[in-house]
Amino acid sequence: MITMALYENSWLILFAPLLSFAVIIFGTRVGDMLSRPRVEASTPHEPHHAVEAHDSHGEDHGGHGEDDDDDPKVPSLSAWAKISAYVSILIMAVACIYSWVLLISSMVPSSPLPTEGITVFSYTWLNVSPLSYTIAFHVDRLAIAMLVVVTTISLLVQFYSQGYMENSAGYARFYSYLSLFAFSMLVIVFAQNFLVMFVGWELVGLSSYLLIGFWINKRSKPEEQRPSPAEANLQAFIMNRIGDVGFILGIMILFVNTGTFEFSGIEQHITQYHTSPALLGVAMILIFCGAVGKSAQLPLHTWLPSAMEGPTPVSALIHAATMVAAGVYMVARTFPLFADASPVAFQVVAWIGALTAFFAATIALVQSDFKRVLAFSTISQLGYMFVGLGVAGSEYGVGPGMFHLFTHAFFKALLFLGAGSVLHGLHHAMHKEVQDMRLMGGLASKMPITAATWLIAVLAISGFPFFSGFYSKEEIIGLALEHHDIVIYLLTLVTAGLTAFYMLRAFIQAFGGKGGKFMGLWGGPYRGTGEVHESPWTMTIPLILLSIPAIFAGYWFGFYSYVNVTAEHVLNLNVGALLADPLTWLGVVVSLAGLGVAWGIYGRVELAKIHAVVESNAFLRTLHRILYNRYYVDTLYNWIAVYVVLGIANLAQAFDQYIVDGIVNGVARIITSAGSDVRHVETGRVQSYMIGFFGGVAVLAIVAIVLITTVGK
Amino acid sequence: MFWSSPLTWILLVPAIGGVVTYAVPQKASRWIALIASALTLIVSLVPFFIIVNEHGMTGFGNIQQLPMSVNLPWVSFTAGSMHFQVRYFLGIDGLSLSMVVLNAFLTMLTIISGWNKPRVKDYMAILLLLEAGVMGVFMAMDLFLFFLFWEVELAPTFLLIGIWGSERVRRGVPGRVYSAWKFLLYSFFGSIFMLIGILVLYFTNVAHGGTPTASMVYFAQHIQSYQLPLFGWMIGSQLLIFLLIFVAFAIKIPMFPFHSWLPDVYTDAPTETSVMLSGVLSKMGAYGLIRICLGLFPQGVNQFSGALMAFAVINIIYGALICLAQKNMKRTVAYSSFSHMGIILLGVAAAAGASNGIFTGQSAEAFRQAALVGAIFQMFAHGIITGLLFFCEGVIYDRAQTRDVTAFGGVAKRMPFLAALFLLGSMASLGLPGLAGFVSEYIVFTASFRIWTVVTIISAFTMILTAAYLLWIVKRVFFGTFNSKWDKLADVNLREAIPLMALAAVIVIVGVYPTPIIHVIQPCVTQIMHTASIAVALNK
Secondary structure, eight states, X not given: OOOHHHHHTTHHHHHHHHHHHHHHHHHSOHHHHSSSOTHHHHOTTOHHHHHXXXXXXXXXXXXXXXXXXXXXXXXXXXXXXXXXXHHHHHHHHHHHHHHHHXXXXXXXXXXXXXTTOEEEEXXXXXXXXXXXXXXXXXXXXXXXXXXXXXXXXXXXXHHHHHHHTTTBTTHHHHHHHHHHHHHHHHHHHHXXXXXXXXXXXXXXXXXXXXXXXXXXXXXXXXXXXXXXXXXXXXXXXXXXXXXXXXXXXXXXXXXXXXXXXXXXXXXXXXHHXXXXXXXXXXXXXXXXXXXXXXXXXXXXXXXXXXXXXXXXXXXHIIIIISGGGHHXXXXXXXXXXXXXXXXXXXXXXXXXXXXXXXXXXXXXXXXXXXXXXXXXXXXXXXXXXXXXHHHHHHXXXXXXXXXXXXXXHHHHHHHHHHHHHHHXXXXXXXXXXXXXXXXXXXXXXXXXXXXXXXXXHHHHHHTOTTSHHHHHHHHHHHHHHHTTOHHHHHHHHHHXXXXXXXXXXXXXXXXXXXXXXXXXXXXXXXXXXXXXXXXXXXHHHHHHHHHHHHHHGGGOTXXXXXXXXXXXXXXXXXXXXXXXXXXXXXXXXXXXXXXXXXXXHHHHSOHHHHHHHHHHSHHHHHHHHHHHTGGGHHHHHHHIIIIIXXXXXXXXXXXXXXXXXXXXXXXXXXXXXXXXXXXXXXXXHHHHHHHHHHHHHHHXXXXXXXXXXXXXX | OTTTOHHHHHHHHHHHHHHHHHHSOHHHHHHHHHHHXXXXXXXXXXXXXXXXXXXXXXXXXXXXXXXXXEEEEEEEEEETTEEEXXXXXXXXXXXXHXXXXXXXXXXXXXXXXXXXXXXXXXXXXXXXXXXXXXXXXXXXXXHHHHHHHHHHTHHHHHHHHHHHSOOOEETTEEHHHHHHHHHHHHHHHHHHHHHHHHHHHHHHHHHTTOOXXXXXXXXXXXXXXXXXXXXXXXXXXXHHHHHHHHHHHHHHTTOTTSOTHHHHHHHHSOHHHHHHIIIIIHHHHHHHIIIIIIHHOHHHHHHHHHHHHHHHHIIIIIHHHHHHHOOBXXXXXXXXXXXXXXXXXXXXXXXXXXXXXXXOSSOHHHHHHHHHHHHHHHHHHHHHHHHHHHHHHHHHHHHHOOOBGGGOOSGGGTOHHHHHHHHHHHHHHTTOTTSHHHHHHHHHHHHHHHHSHHHHHHHHTHHHHHHHHHHHHHHHHTSSSOOGGGTTOOOOOHHHHHHHHHHHHHHHHHHHOOHHHHHHHHHHHHHHHHHHHHXXXXXX
């Protein structure tokens, strides 16, 4: 029997990661949290470490610290560090199992969970009737679907990190941050009102900030256009904050009109009092600004590629599968409000999504950094999700957008973890951090598990028939046409082709190359140095596990009605119609064309030759340069920050110093000098102040007496 | 009556402690000071428990129903037709209590932090006397008594800055001397206006046949509103007296354009004094603004609220912009404190302002109350957050002897604890949820949006600016490429860690569960807003 208690206690999932965070923070020894072991400073010639440090950063140390600042290692992890990881993984496993139980039990038609969900935990900050600032958590089917994604990926990433972060200094700190992130993300998932949503929203920002900057002293690599983690996390936080200002302004508009933060309360108020759709539209577009920041959509997308400076498991968890999808989840959560607003709101969502999808895909075509390709592909796929939400309408509800979020989370996490496996292997082979695909090649024969699972993910993201991405993506492209947005349709369609192209390009550059099997798809010459080995089982098991949903997640055909938490009935994904529609197959053809072109070029031609062709043609060269520099948007933002914002700041500072304070000091000087030689002030400072002091007192006392005597009459 | 009231002891314990600290030998003095400050904290918590015991969690009362007070005659004389009376009248309600506890808590931490100061005996004695003076300000319910304590606090602050301040030469004199005088003259300038204001209030009331008293309780019950002649013009007594008194508060808060003492004084003062200045002394201004200005002159504040709102947004945005241009860590924290005080001003301006016609979905009354709750909460939150930031800055300055942000780089490698705590303080300051600053910022912004829509939209951009300047400092000082010059930098030691950890813990607890503090301050907000709305309605 499924009882209500099962759902009422679901707040346990929320607080489980917070518990592991607390356990690690207060339970481990300080040394396990530090970015480097204490002993290291006194004995820098510890054998294992010294070799790595010397080999990897011998030349660019240039007088800075004597130890390895980029990725400090310890000879072996302490028991406490390991225990903290086990605690974190164990607690997350329990939370994950609980989430799956919730999912399966709530799919049963007889489940007692009402469609609109139940509130599981709440307390009030401030109650000024009729306003109330309440922290409340809520669970419904939409939340459960997201819960499963978050806890599953968190668990796999935490498991995987045992291998990837092996012997890292600050291993326990890493797990405490991961737990903090999981908690913050679950706050968003469980949010019942905008206050809680905003709380979670900012907290994931914090965890993201901490995790991007995990390697606190790592240097920037200007030759690869890579910032230092310290720059990247600053950029990420501020970019997100820009979106958040819009978010909070939108919340405030809703709040002053309805007097509540609750999603359901706002919805009720709007239908009851017929709030103007135009005003609601403005509010929802402002709220969408928050999603634009968090989900790295145009024009606030530049932080996500920089965020790749964090450890790769972090990129998989936060910057691909979960946190960046929070924007999508938030729009889905507030879907009824968007639906009541002026249609412009949904159009903005769809257009931003479509433009971003296309824009990011074009940049991804030419990137040579392994993780950066994935970053731009994430931005692009998030664009698809917004298109899905924007064009679905009340007929489909949040289904199409959320479905792509659901499938994408698995295959994108797989892509990132696979990339992490590659980088881990290369780091061991070359004793330095290598992310440039030009130094890879032919890795499939050396890392077969990584390569095979990666290929599955590539096919899934490309929308290859019968993989998970096929069902979620083709549906969105089809809906765009159904919605009569020809331009959006064309943008998403072309993007599908571009996606297939750049993903297979990345695969072949890393794992294949001319001379490999299957026309260069598998294996081939390796362009780096050293011996590469397959990663340890702690890393390959999550890859294998993730490749299962990467294929089969798309077969949950009842997803649309499952995540629909409104009273209205929605259509489900109609597989028969999808497969019978020739336009679906047009999309497949476009994707296959993308795959084919990539295979044809990168499997058959050597990389250097391709490069030479591009360089010899003026048009291709210019195009390549523009795309490679990401349309110079970063440069523009940098310019604005340095010259405009700091310029205004310096003006304000000068105004304060010379005008405001200048007047005050000037007045003081006039009073104190009163005819005497100003140069004397230096020695007579105190006396002259005293004169001014008592002079002022006398003047004011006279004023006071005048006032008081006139008052009496 | 005098001796039996806990309120008297809140005043006396630090004062006596200060004297004893000064009298005993150097070695014992620190411990005496620490014990005295700890006792003060305990004594200041006594009213809290008594009130909770007698009236429950929501019974913290207001100025008209003081849950705890002591009221004795003190000075009384008649000169001609004028009867002059000052009473020893102390009282505590939620607003006072939160500030009293904040003062006791921060003072204790400053004593721990200043353990190794030169001339430590004098230093601690003066700190305790400062605490006693400030306690008086927060508890006095007689305007003359209030003024007395307001002036008493000047002398210790002057000495603290003038003796232990920075030696860096500024305009031909050591910075400590320059800043001490600047602070004193500025404050005194404001005090004069306040005294005039109080005298005008007292005598107008008497002239119109009122009771000869300076009791705030009396004036809160009998809102005065007359037309007064001023150099031939007629002006409402509410606005005139409010403005006169407010000058002193505006300087103390500080509010633009009366803030130019702040960067110099905060920077030149020793760490502990900076903590007290930003954490407690600035709250005296905010306290006065709410208790006296809003409580006694609601019509005046209402008439002035448009200007107040403008000054608030200037404080917030202008202060944050200046922070971006700073290279001196302490000056940044100082301007950041200035910027965040603007949120209190915004909350008060919203509480006092007329509602606009942009959004009419909900009545404005509840939003006003919420804004004021947010403003008072910000007083508490700001005190602990800026305290933490100043303490952290003090620790790093003690070791590095520089405040230049650009001189550092990656020192989190050597000072991970300090980096974590500074980051926590920065996050709290920039309004990260779960930490104290968020509660007040969120409540003030969402509530004042109903009253001052455009201004609140502008103010909301402080979210970006604050994050930018604080995290930029964090990045330049603590993260990034390690500057090997700082290889020998030691992390926080245990004694330094106590104040930091204590503040960090309070920031987190209050940020996660602000309900108790809100319960403490809410009754007095309800009363202030109730009185104000009646008075403003009468005026129209």
